[in-house]
Amino acid sequence: xxxxxxxxxxxxxxxxxxxxxxxxxxxxxxxxxxxxxxxxxxxxxxxxxxxxxxxxxxxxxxxxxxxxxxxxxxxxxxxxxxxxxxxxxxxxxxxxxxxxxxxxxxxxxxxxxxxxxxxxxxxxxxxxxxxxxxxxxxxxxxxxxxxxxxxxxxxxxxxxxxxxxxxxxxxxxxxxxxxxxxxxxxxxxxxxxxxxxxxxxxxxxxxxxxxxxxxxxxxxxxxxxxxxxxxxxxxxxxxxxxxxxxxxxx
Numbered sequence: 001x002x003x004x005x006x007x008x009x010x011x012x013x014x015x016x017x018x019x020x021x022x023x024x025x026x027x028x029x030x031x032x033x034x035x036x037x038x039x040x041x042x043x044x045x046x047x048x049x050x051x052x053x054x055x056x057x058x059x060x061x062x063x064x065x066x067x068x069x070x071x072x073x074x075x076x077x078x079x080x081x082x083x084x085x086x087x088x089x090x091x092x093x094x095x096x097x098x099x100x101x102x103x104x105x106x107x108x109x110x111x112x113x114x115x116x117x118x119x120x121x122x123x124x125x126x127x128x129x130x131x132x133x134x135x136x137x138x139x140x141x142x143x144x145x146x147x148x149x150x151x152x153x154x155x156x157x158x159x160x161x162x163x164x165x166x167x168x169x170x171x172x173x174x175x176x177x178x179x180x181x182x183x184x185x186x187x188x189x190x191x192x193x194x195x196x197x198x199x200x201x202x203x204x205x206x207x208x209x210x211x212x213x214x215x216x217x218x219x220x221x222x223x224x225x226x227x228x229x230x231x232x233x234x235x236x237x238x239x240x241x242x243x244x245x246x247x248x249x250x
Contacts, residue, residue: 071185077095082196114140118133141173146249147183160175
């Protein structure tokens with residue numbers, strides 16, 4: 001079947017391309033790569049912007065996971081799905097997408113500040129690239145400091161045998177990031193524990209009722225699942241979970 005599809009695809013391309021080439025239409029693009037001498041400062045600035053953009057895109061997954069609210073959100077959503085015992089509903093793609101867009105919503109003030117104070121002045125050639133990076137790191141550090149416990153920060157300062165900074169703003173971002181991740185993991189697990197409690201209570205009640213009725217061969221999860229979903233829908237669970245998560249970063 002694949003060979004037949006490939007055969008028809010190649011024939012279709014020949015039907016489209018050959019007449020166009022014979023009529024003198026240049027529809028096939030030519031891609032070239034090389035190093036040439038810049039004609040002026042603007043060409044060099046444009047090249048550096050492209051390199052900087054490619055670097056940011058390559059580091060985007062790490063930045064998204066390590067320096068934003070994404071870690072806490074995605075862990076809580078997976079805990080919630082496990083507590084409901086709905087297996088793969090919602091799917092991983094839905095949970096990750098929801099966590100992604102909520103993270104963008106939470107980080108919007110930080111993104112706006114970085115754009116106003118670092119990115120736009122750099123694009124307007126008012127500051128250098130190094131100054132732009134230093135300015136952009138300030139709102140990110142302040143965001144992480146608000147969500148990081150001092151105990152976790154002290155741990156990594158002691159592990160690196162560093163002197164305690166005079167103020168938290170002087171703390172290295174490479175020391176702050178692992179401390180921030182540990183704090184986010186602890187907070188996410190605490191929220192996950194609270195989500196499990198009512199679902200665990202339903203499982204225990206259902207198991208006790210089935211045991212008293214002598215229906216030991218019937219899986220309790222099969223009976224408790226509708227009650228879990230009913231409770232979650234009646235209390236508007238998604239609204240409460242998302243509201244508490246977003247307000248936790250306020």
